[in-house]
Structures are given as C-alpha cells and as structure tokens.
Amino acid sequence: MSQWVSGKITEVNWWTPTLFTIKVAADVAPFQAGQFTKLAMTIGDKRIARAYSYVNAPKDPVLEFYLTEVEGGKLTSGLAELEVGSSIDVESKANGFLTIEEAPQRQALYMISSGTGVGPFLSILADGKVWEKFEKVTLIHSVRYNTDLTYQDFINAYEKLFKQFTYLPLVTREAPLKGLKGRVTELISNNKIAEHLGMSELHKDSHFMICGNPDMVKETSVLLQTLGYNKHRRTEPGHISVEQYW
Incomplete structure (x- = not known):
C-alpha cells in the first residue's frame, strides 16, 4: 500500500511552453x-497520481522532477498550475530498477x-x-526540436569534469545545433551514432539503459536484441535495461 507524504513546491522553472521542472x-x-x-493531486473531486523519475541525486535535500504538460492530461494540467508554496503529495517509497x-x-554504458525520459x-x-563502474559513459537524448534540449548547463559541466563522458543529442524535426538528426533506432541501424562517437561500431561489452516514450523504448530494445545484445535480468546478466511507467 502506498504511503504518501506532503510536499511543498520550492521552485518552478519553465524551459519551453510545455516542458518544466518542479522542485x-x-x-x-x-x-x-x-x-x-x-x-498526486486532487483535481475536481478525484485524486490523480502518476509516476515521475527523480532528477536530483539521492543526497540532495530538495526533490526535482522534469515534466511535460500534456494537452488533456489528467494530472499535468494541475501540475502546470503549481506555484512556489503549493502543496503536492509524494509517494514516500521509490520504485524501479533503472539504476x-x-x-x-x-x-561502456x-x-x-x-x-523527459532523460x-x-x-x-x-x-x-x-x-564514473566508478564504467570506462565510457554516453548520454543520448532524443527530442523533436533544439529548444527541447534542456539541462544544458548541467550536462556541459559534466562533460568538462569527466573525460569518459560524452553527450549526444538527437533532433528529429529540424537541423540540430549539436549532435545528429534522426530517430535513435535509425541512427543505430545506419551506424551513424557509432561513427559520430569515433567508432566503427558500438562496444560489444556495453550496457544500454533506455527510458522515455514507450514506443521508442520498445523499438530500441528490439533493435539492440537483433544486434546481439540481450535483456538484462538479475538471474541472467545481459545488456539492456528499460524503464516504462506509463
């Protein structure tokens, strides 16, 4: 049974007209x-709850969530109206194995x-x-438009701090200011991601963690399996871990 605690909004940051962060x-x-x-929030006469990943590190005292306002969304319409000082319920216990x-x-990872799956x-x-577990760490973030590439100051700082880290943005609907244009499955299939990273192919000794749109998660997972990578299970170590909570 879920155990809920009451939270207070300390900050709201709108990145675009539809993408925002709450603390x-x-x-x-x-x-x-x-x-x-x-x-969770009570909207009208109904209590509505949805799953969201923590953006903050576990040691941080303030919780952070990266959200998108979905037209007609039952909860996001309420979340989008939150202001500093507003109350919101948070499930105390976290879930998920994408760790x-x-x-x-x-x-390589x-x-x-x-x-917002980033x-x-x-x-x-x-x-x-x-940084202690993997020799190479690559963050691939697929979005529709360049303006959807958020948290750039944070990501750029980590690129400077850790030589083993590479950030690769993918933009699907316009020419990218940085990175590549196209869908992740297309760019894996035609080897463009590997070539962009200076390799002839993706590392065979790699682990893939996938999070985001359910169709992207499923299609990318299936594609990687055709390339010889296996789903990861506790009882049978593999190469692919996914998160799907909507």
Missing part, C-alpha cells in the same frame, strides 16, 4: 539514482532517452557511482 521539499524514504516515485546498482559490470539519467550522473 519539492518532502520527507521521502532514501532512494537510488534512476528510480521513480509518484506525485547503476542493478546494471552489470561492462566497459549508453543511457538512451527521449523527452530525468533519471541526470540523477545517475549527479550521484557519481557511474
């Missing part, structure tokens, strides 16, 4: 970077995301365990 002060249980919890603790030991990977970067 929340709430006394939640300890969690691992990459996990998600649930946010460094659950990932097998491999040479590819964190593949679309839209959130858990930002938490993983900030947490720090990833």
Whole structure:
C-alpha cells in the first residue's frame, strides 16, 4: 500500500511552453539514482497520481522532477498550475530498477532517452557511482526540436569534469545545433551514432539503459536484441535495461 507524504513546491522553472521542472521539499524514504516515485493531486473531486523519475541525486535535500504538460492530461494540467508554496503529495517509497546498482559490470554504458525520459539519467550522473563502474559513459537524448534540449548547463559541466563522458543529442524535426538528426533506432541501424562517437561500431561489452516514450523504448530494445545484445535480468546478466511507467 502506498504511503504518501506532503510536499511543498520550492521552485518552478519553465524551459519551453510545455516542458518544466518542479522542485519539492518532502520527507521521502532514501532512494537510488534512476528510480521513480509518484506525485498526486486532487483535481475536481478525484485524486490523480502518476509516476515521475527523480532528477536530483539521492543526497540532495530538495526533490526535482522534469515534466511535460500534456494537452488533456489528467494530472499535468494541475501540475502546470503549481506555484512556489503549493502543496503536492509524494509517494514516500521509490520504485524501479533503472539504476547503476542493478546494471552489470561492462566497459561502456549508453543511457538512451527521449523527452523527459532523460530525468533519471541526470540523477545517475549527479550521484557519481557511474564514473566508478564504467570506462565510457554516453548520454543520448532524443527530442523533436533544439529548444527541447534542456539541462544544458548541467550536462556541459559534466562533460568538462569527466573525460569518459560524452553527450549526444538527437533532433528529429529540424537541423540540430549539436549532435545528429534522426530517430535513435535509425541512427543505430545506419551506424551513424557509432561513427559520430569515433567508432566503427558500438562496444560489444556495453550496457544500454533506455527510458522515455514507450514506443521508442520498445523499438530500441528490439533493435539492440537483433544486434546481439540481450535483456538484462538479475538471474541472467545481459545488456539492456528499460524503464516504462506509463
């Protein structure tokens, strides 16, 4: 049974007309970077809850969530109206296995995301365990437009701090200011991602963590399996971990 705590909004930041971040002060249980919890509000006469990944590192005292306002969304319409000082309920216990603790030991890690699915990977970067476990770390973020590439100051700082880290944005609907144009499955299939990273092919000794749009998650996972990578399970270590909570 879910256990809820009351939280207070401490900051709201709109990146674009539809993408925004909220920061929340709430006394939640300890969690691992990459996990998600649930946010809930009463809208009208109904209590509505949805799952969202933590963007902040577990050690940070203020919780952070990266959201998109969905037209007609039952909860996001309410979330979009939140202001500093507003109340919101947060599920105390986190869930999910898209964590460094659950990932097998491999040479390279590819964190593949679309839209707000980049959130858990930002938490993983900030947490720090990833730098000790993998020799190469690549964050791939797929969006429609260049303006959807958020958290750039954070990401650029980590590129400067850690030589093993590479950031690769993918833009699907216009020419990219940085990175490549096209869908992630297309750019894996035609080897453009590997070539952009200076390789003839993706590392065979790699682990892939995938989060974002359910279609992207499924299609990318299936594609990687055709290339010889296997789904990761606790009882059978593999190469692919995914998160789908909507």
